[in-house]
Amino acid sequence: MSVFCNRCAKWFSTHTSFRQHIQTSSRHEGTYCTDCEVDFDTGVGLTQHYIQSPYHAYCRFCDQHFYDDDDQKDHMNDTHAPCKGCIKIFATQQGLHEHSRQAHPYCESCRLTFQNKTNLDMHLLTSAIHNPRNHLCPGRGCGRSFISYPDLTKHFESGTCPSGVTRRKLNDPWFVTTETMLSPTLHVSLGTTKLHVW
Numbered sequence: 097m098s099v100f101c102n103r104c105a106k107w108f109s110t111h112t113s114f115r116q117h118i119q120t121s122s123r124h125e126g127t128y129c130t131d132c133e134v135d136f137d138t139g140v141g142l143t144q145h146y147i148q149s150p151y152h153a154y155c156r157f158c159d160q161h162f163y164d165d166d167d168q169k170d171h172m173n174d175t176h177a178p179c180k181g182c183i184k185i186f187a188t189q190q191g192l193h194e195h196s197r198q199a200h201p202y203c204e205s206c207r208l209t210f211q212n213k214t215n216l217d218m219h220l221l222t223s224a225i226h227n228p229r230n231h232l233c234p235g236r237g238c239g240r241s242f243i244s245y246p247d248l249t250k251h252f253e254s255g256t257c258p259s260g261v262t263r264r265k266l267n268d269p270w271f272v273t274t275e276t277m278l279s280p281t282l283h284v285s286l287g288t289t290k291l292h293v294w
Contacts, residue, residue: 103135157187181209235259 098107099114103123108114118124118135126139132151136142146154146161153168154161157176162168172178177192178185181200186192196202200209201216206225210216220226222243229241231248235257242248253263 101135157185179209233257233259235261 255262
């Protein structure tokens, strides 16, 4: 069976001789897909074929072929920057950062993408990175500080304060006004309850 090369306008008596011609001719360099046996007009056409064809596991950033789709996905996740929000892949982390900043609810300082603006707003309100820890624990020997009074209350209720304050003690009205485990001369407002410490 003879094979015709359209680009070179030549006939070849066998498929093997045609393949040898494709591999050695400078006119076919970077334009022929040996797996699919398709000759493209340009190298760009060949690259687009590699990207779009379901028969090729190819990285366009590295111009590299892989054994299968799983190897390609591993390479993409390990080497490049995939956007989980819209399944686009970027050559660098900086490219992903710029994309996320413009296309998704995104915290620039944390470099985190959120499903929606409400989740981003909640992150900005509750994250220790974005809020000062202005609420000092009045417990003796503690010195920890918290973002909010509810966080300070949780600290007491969890029983982790070195002063020994626990949920049970915090709910006891007698403790709130008489206990000496707390630092003297502090006045702390915990929600709607006033905690006076002398």
